[in-house]
């Protein structure tokens with residue numbers, strides 16, 4: 001067989017690289033005012049095009065200030081924020097209480113290395129109380145989400161003495177060298193050769209019931225996970241010899257819902273099955289709640305929708321109220337294996353971030369707050385249902401709490417992904433003053449991450465914009 005020219009390394013590089021003049025054109029065509037365009041020219045001149053802001057939008061709006069669910073660009077244009085700093089500004093931008101807490105803390109103690117201080121100890125205790133794990137737990141602090149995942153993986157490998165981590169295709173656990181091997185993004189892996197941790201990661205399929213295995217554009221249901229379990233019962237995988245009772249696996253590490261892949265919600269049997277597999281074969285179960293946790297899905301943690309209990313929970317993003325902070329909450333016996341000084345990170349457990357996090361946890365763990373998230377979710381779902389009746393471009397909606405993924409299709413019967421129309425919808429939304437991330441296994445999903453405090457009036461405004469841009473897309477691409 002002739003090696004396909006399309007897949008030669010040189011041809012792939014050429015497709016990934018920014019083509020000459022492309023960014024200038026993008027800036028010229030952007031629906032922004034003069035100040036934003038001038039700043040965009042500087043951004044292009046001084047920052048690498050590898051930044052995610054060049055990847056998610058033609059040109060990401062250049063923001064000067066924010067308030068609640070609104071962002072304002074350098075020319076004063078207002079945007080409704082369905083990104084929330086990618087799930088960081090859970091309680092709204094420039095939240096008044098958080099701002100006051102950070103200001104007060106800044107005059108008392110800003111940082112004390114990776115050492116104990118008053119807010120940090122308060123937070124560690126609080127996190128163990130809200131983890132949902134019944135056994136006694138302990139906490140390790142990090143700075144970023146990737147940092148937290150690396151800590152959890154290291155702890156699991158050290159505790160079990162086993163090398164392998166099993167995870168799902170499509171999961172996102174970070175893009176540091178230590179986490180890239182755990183992240184299923186075919187278009188990012190080329191930037192990481194050699195991808196670590198070499199050979200000690202195994203993948204299974206993430207089940208999502210909208211696309212069936214025999215659809216033209218297929219998906220995977222629970223049957224693929226049951227098949228994986230059968231495999232583990234045999235001796236023909238590097239992970240286990242089920243016959244002789246051998247496991248080489250430290251942990252199963254998963255996102256409870258797949259976020260970066262496109263806001264996909266699996267059936268509850270997904271985590272239930274993974275818990276069973278972990279128990280049967282002596283593996284730990286690590287749940288990455290970096291994006292799904294802290295109230296976004298209407299429960300404190302998304303894993304709680306399936307009624308299972310993990311061994312380790314990792315949280316970050318919204319935890320620090322806008323400041324970088326990560327925490328791993330694990331069963332005490334797992335962390336008890338580490339001797340003093342086994343881990344350190346200069347910026348971990350920053351005092352400002354911990355003070356903000358103490359407030360964030362108090363708010364998002366309160367039943368009244370979680371109820372309000374569910375009520376906003378119900379309100380938004382009803383509005384989306386109404387749009388589904390009128391807009392055939394909507395193939396499917398995933399939703400829990402206010403965690404929302406929308407699948408766009410050319411045809412509801414064939415489920416053919418509407419990727420081009422999806423990009424158009426995203427660009428039109430920016431014009432209309434609405435920001436969200438696009439994603440999807442086939443580049444055809446809208447992933448909506450508003451602040452959890454978004455009001456009904458703001459949700460109505462979102463729905464009205466969707467109504468217009470879906471209608472425009474359907475006309476332009478002949479959908480329906």
Ligand SMILES: Cc1ncc(COP(=O)(O)O)c(C=O)c1O
Nearest residue numbers: 144145146172173174288290291
């Ligand atoms: C589920 C999940 N895990 C881990 C990460 C990595 O977090 P960070 O970008 O802070 O390293 C992300 C980031 O988007 C994420 O969504």
